[in-house]
Amino acid sequence: MDRIPISRRSFIGAAAAATAALAATGCSPDNTLREADAAEATQATTPDGHRLDAEFDPNLHGEWVTVPCWHNCGGSRCMLRAYTVDGVVMRVKTDDTHDDTFELPQQRACPRGRSQRQHLFGADRIKYPLKRVHWQPGGGDNIHGELRGKDEWERITWDEACEMIAQEIDRIYAEYGNRSIMIGGYAGAQLENVLDQLGGHIPFLNSNSYGSYFVGTPNLGITYAINPDINGSNDRLDLLNADTIVLYSANPAWCSAGNPMYHFMRAKENGTAFVYVGPDYNFSASTLDARWIRVLPGSDTAFLLAVAYVMIIEDENGSILDWDFLHRCCVGFDAETMPDDATVDENLHDYVLGAYDGIPKTPEWATEYCGTPVEDIRWYAHLQARGNNVMNLHSYAAARYNGSEYFPQLFLTIGCMGGHLGRPGNATGGIFSFSAGNSGEPIVQCGAPLPDLDAMTTGNSAIGTLTIANPNDDAITGPEMWSAVLKGSYHYMGTISYADGSSSIVEPEERDINIRAYFAQNNEGFSTNMDINKAIEVFRGLDLVVCHTWQFRPTAQYSDIVLPCTTRWENAEYETGMINTQINRDFMLIPGTVCEPLYEAKSDRQFVELLAEKCGLDPREFYTRSDTQRRFDAVLTSTIRTEDGTGVMPLVTVTQEKIDELGLEGKPQQGVIDYDEFVKTGSYQAPRRENDNWTWIAYQDFVADPEAHPLPSKSGKFEIYCQSRADILNLMGVSEHEFKPYPVFFQSKDNYEATFADWESKTKGDYPLQCFQPHYLRRAHTILENTPWLREAYVNPFFMNSKDAAERGLTDGDAVLVSSPYGKVVRHLAIDDCFMEGVCAIPHGGWVEMDEETGIDFGSSDSTLNGSYFAESLVMGFNSVVVQVEKFEGRAVPLDLDKPLPQPIVVNE
Numbered sequence: 001m002d003r004i005p006i007s008r009r010s011f012i013g014a015a016a017a018a019t020a021a022l023a024a025t026g027c028s029p030d031n032t033l034r035e036a037d038a039a040e041a042t043q044a045t046t047p048d049g050h051r052l053d054a055e056f057d058p059n060l061h062g063e064w065v066t067v068p069c070w071h072n073c074g075g076s077r078c079m080l081r082a083y084t085v086d087g088v089v090m091r092v093k094t095d096d097t098h099d100d101t102f103e104l105p106q107q108r109a110c111p112r113g114r115s116q117r118q119h120l121f122g123a124d125r126i127k128y129p130l131k132r133v134h135w136q137p138g139g140g141d142n143i144h145g146e147l148r149g150k151d152e153w154e155r156i157t158w159d160e161a162c163e164m165i166a167q168e169i170d171r172i173y174a175e176y177g178n179r180s181i182m183i184g185g186y187a188g189a190q191l192e193n194v195l196d197q198l199g200g201h202i203p204f205l206n207s208n209s210y211g212s213y214f215v216g217t218p219n220l221g222i223t224y225a226i227n228p229d230i231n232g233s234n235d236r237l238d239l240l241n242a243d244t245i246v247l248y249s250a251n252p253a254w255c256s257a258g259n260p261m262y263h264f265m266r267a268k269e270n271g272t273a274f275v276y277v278g279p280d281y282n283f284s285a286s287t288l289d290a291r292w293i294r295v296l297p298g299s300d301t302a303f304l305l306a307v308a309y310v311m312i313i314e315d316e317n318g319s320i321l322d323w324d325f326l327h328r329c330c331v332g333f334d335a336e337t338m339p340d341d342a343t344v345d346e347n348l349h350d351y352v353l354g355a356y357d358g359i360p361k362t363p364e365w366a367t368e369y370c371g372t373p374v375e376d377i378r379w380y381a382h383l384q385a386r387g388n389n390v391m392n393l394h395s396y397a398a399a400r401y402n403g404s405e406y407f408p409q410l411f412l413t414i415g416c417m418g419g420h421l422g423r424p425g426n427a428t429g430g431i432f433s434f435s436a437g438n439s440g441e442p443i444v445q446c447g448a449p450l451p452d453l454d455a456m457t458t459g460n461s462a463i464g465t466l467t468i469a470n471p472n473d474d475a476i477t478g479p480e481m482w483s484a485v486l487k488g489s490y491h492y493m494g495t496i497s498y499a500d501g502s503s504s505i506v507e508p509e510e511r512d513i514n515i516r517a518y519f520a521q522n523n524e525g526f527s528t529n530m531d532i533n534k535a536i537e538v539f540r541g542l543d544l545v546v547c548h549t550w551q552f553r554p555t556a557q558y559s560d561i562v563l564p565c566t567t568r569w570e571n572a573e574y575e576t577g578m579i580n581t582q583i584n585r586d587f588m589l590i591p592g593t594v595c596e597p598l599y600e601a602k603s604d605r606q607f608v609e610l611l612a613e614k615c616g617l618d619p620r621e622f623y624t625r626s627d628t629q630r631r632f633d634a635v636l637t638s639t640i641r642t643e644d645g646t647g648v649m650p651l652v653t654v655t656q657e658k659i660d661e662l663g664l665e666g667k668p669q670q671g672v673i674d675y676d677e678f679v680k681t682g683s684y685q686a687p688r689r690e691n692d693n694w695t696w697i698a699y700q701d702f703v704a705d706p707e708a709h710p711l712p713s714k715s716g717k718f719e720i721y722c723q724s725r726a727d728i729l730n731l732m733g734v735s736e737h738e739f740k741p742y743p744v745f746f747q748s749k750d751n752y753e754a755t756f757a758d759w760e761s762k763t764k765g766d767y768p769l770q771c772f773q774p775h776y777l778r779r780a781h782t783i784l785e786n787t788p789w790l791r792e793a794y795v796n797p798f799f800m801n802s803k804d805a806a807e808r809g810l811t812d813g814d815a816v817l818v819s820s821p822y823g824k825v826v827r828h829l830a831i832d833d834c835f836m837e838g839v840c841a842i843p844h845g846g847w848v849e850m851d852e853e854t855g856i857d858f859g860s861s862d863s864t865l866n867g868s869y870f871a872e873s874l875v876m877g878f879n880s881v882v883v884q885v886e887k888f889e890g891r892a893v894p895l896d897l898d899k900p901l902p903q904p905i906v907v908n909e
């Protein structure tokens with residue numbers, strides 16, 4: 001291939017054209033998506049066009065720049081290195097800054113991260129502010145809400161956009177009051193600062209990824225470190241000390257596809273056996289050659305109660321139960337250790353044996369509900385026996401089903417019964433995101449807490465010197481987010497802190513609400529909050545929807561004003577965000593810059609400052625320090641644990657000469673890496689060695705001396721009977737089930753039992769299958785869905801067992817119509833006996849493509865199938881729904897790769 005001269009502008013245009021060409025075939029279900037024209041397709045193949053495949057020459061005057069993959073994959077925020085020539089990213093590789101060793105593993109990225117240049121420079125990049133053609137400010141008939149998701153767009157300036165938004169905020173507050181604007185981003189939308197200064201906003205309280213771990217886990221004694229229970233398991237060095245590692249409903253090979261699987265593979269090579277519990281034998285399980293314990297979606301309580309039963313019944317001479325642990329470190333397992341605040345004279349031990357309801361929770365009883373073979377329940381119970389070195393590691397997937405409220409308590413209980421906490425080679429806790437396979441307090445820690453984390457955790461905003469409280473104390477919970485807007489009232493029940501899990505749940509009240517505007521920043525709330533059909537109805541009824549984004553994602557498609565946003569590869573000074581706590585405990589990354597902001601994109605800060613000015617506020621009050629200074633502050637205040645593990649010290653060495661040279665504020669300090677070297681390398685990784693003082697054994701101090709190191713629960717111990725958590729759940733007032741202070745079995749909505757028309761006779765109903773929603777390697781939630789390379793590599797099928805397929809006359813590759821009580825999607829079928837009979841799956845995060853004539857979503861968002869309602873508490877049952885599947889007899893269904901990428905049709909481009 002001839003070498004091609006490049007410039008950033010031509011590269012961007014060419015990359016866009018190339019992407020468009022890839023998307024040029026197929027058709028869209030409606031007219032909102034622009035198809036690439038023939039000229040673009042031709043251009044993509046000419047020497048001056050398609051640059052993505054230009055020959056790579058390291059002798060070009062480029063440089064390797066360290067950049068992050070920042071996506072919310074549940075991964076480890078991996079390192080990418082971008083070969084950049086004049087703002088053009090020619091190649092992307094991952095961490096090769098040092099040899100790969102167990103002590104210092106490379107921080108390798110997965111295919112998602114490695115595809116990012118196509119994502120950033122894609123054809124569907126939002127280039128300039130857009131206004132929906134038939135939307136006009138002023139409310140009433142001017143909004144033409146019925147055209148949201150269908151309309152064309154016109155290019156406007158940032159000045160015009162912010163002027164319109166400011167006028168609308170003013171009008172909506174004046175007409176509807178200060179409780180009329182909702183912000184859809186939970187992850188620190190900095191827009192909150194402006195709205196809270198002007199009058200306030202309505203946040204929503206969402207259990208997010210955590211499911212039932214969001215409610216009252218500190219009350220159980222479980223640690224909460226940004227996310228619940230992630231420091232409840234041990235670090236990567238201790239994985240090698242386990243005889244067996246249980247991955248409970250976890251699939252890091254797809255979810256956290258950076259280093260976590262590397263850590264587990266090292267344990268495997270060292271002789272550790274693996275067990276996987278869940279409804280499918282997933283990629284992680286097969287890679288680790290794990291024993292599969294089948295459990296139907298949402299039936300973990302039945303399974304684990306039966307495990308407890310076997311552990312109790314077959315505990316000959318204390319061979320299984322760790323009575324010392326149960327009596328010294330726990331309350332409420334049996335009548336001997338009831339906590340002081342108990343109001344019910346019952347305990348788990350006696351409940352499991354059937355003392356209160358006459359039903360012993362035997363494996364034979366449980367298998368009817370969970371589908372687990374009786375012998376597997378027994379085997380699992382004996383695995384958990386004291387004396388075995390077992391790590392029980394859960395993701396939050398089992399906690400995201402309806403009726404999973406007892407799962408955190410019961411999962412912990414099984415670990416306590418075998419004494420699998422606080423000792424090397426033993427753990428009972430979470431693995432998730434940056435901590436997957438490597439839990440524990442950070443060894444290297446970024447400095448300067450981010451304002452957006454403050455906003456996320458407290459509901460208040462604190463940027464610069466200005467601290468702004470939201471005047472509204474509302475919090476609409478996730479399950480009724482859309483219903484509340486539609487009906488004009490909601491079930492207020494207080495709040496739960498994202499920072500530490502503390503609950504401020506109060507006596508509920510029905511509150512009127514009148515939401516007229518929705519702002520989306522940092523979040524794809526439109527299509528990730530369950531029930532897309534309801535979300536569309538909500539959006540079409542609002543006066544104003546604003547979306548700040550770099551791609552034409554579903555929320556943008558249904559908005560009125562779309563504003564182009566920078567990414568974290570464009571001028572890193574805007575983004576102190578990657579020097580943050582969400583990086584694995586050994587490793588910290590400081591991103592470099594590959595180019596200036598593309599097109600007319602602006603950062604969150606620039607947007608906020610512009611809007612503040614239009615709203616008559618002083619933008620200098622919102623940000624008092626320059627981006628450069630904020631980034632420098634974050635570097636200076638970053639720390640590393642001292643070698644003896646007892647304290648922390650500065651990570652980075654900075655001299656007065658360097659501070660003067662940079663022209664910034666700060667004091668000289670001595671760390672372990674020089675400032676220039678840190679910035680040049682773009683990262684720092686703490687070298688580990690066996691038995692070093694940084695090894696993390698969760699709860700070790702507590703287990704050694706419970707009185708001296710009490711847990712966050714009321715009793716200071718693990719609460720197998722937890723009065724305060726039951727009181728919280730009952731106070732919410734949304735469940736027909738009265739929660740006991742210890743885990744019990746009950747049936748909830750849209751779970752396995754709902755697949756039957758008649759449970760007693762086992763007659764199946766209209767929706768006879770359970771469909772769950774695994775995370776998928778093609779995307780991180782909804783992000784990266786629009787990346788052609790990933791679309792080609794991962795086709796996003798609908799998964800089903802061969803027996804279920806044969807019963808329906810379906811064959812591999814068929815287009816199938818999947819119907820739930822709430823919506824319909826179409827996908828191509830992948831027959832796969834790694835799924836239990838009666839269980840099927842649709843990958844999480846597809847972008848909705850709603851065909852309004854048929855009501856079928858051809859993009860197959862899982863949220864189209866899910867209903868939104870209160871099941872038992874504020875926990876959102878994202879993870880499964882009941883469905884029927886049949887062959888799709890409608891129009892031809894192209895593969896996603898052959899469809900156009902969503903792009904706005906701009907009438908005055």
Ligand code: SF4
Pocket residue numbers: 069070071073074075076077078108109110111112113114255256257258780
């Ligand atoms: S998507 Fe996740 S696992 Fe993959 S490169 Fe990005 S951060 Fe790493």
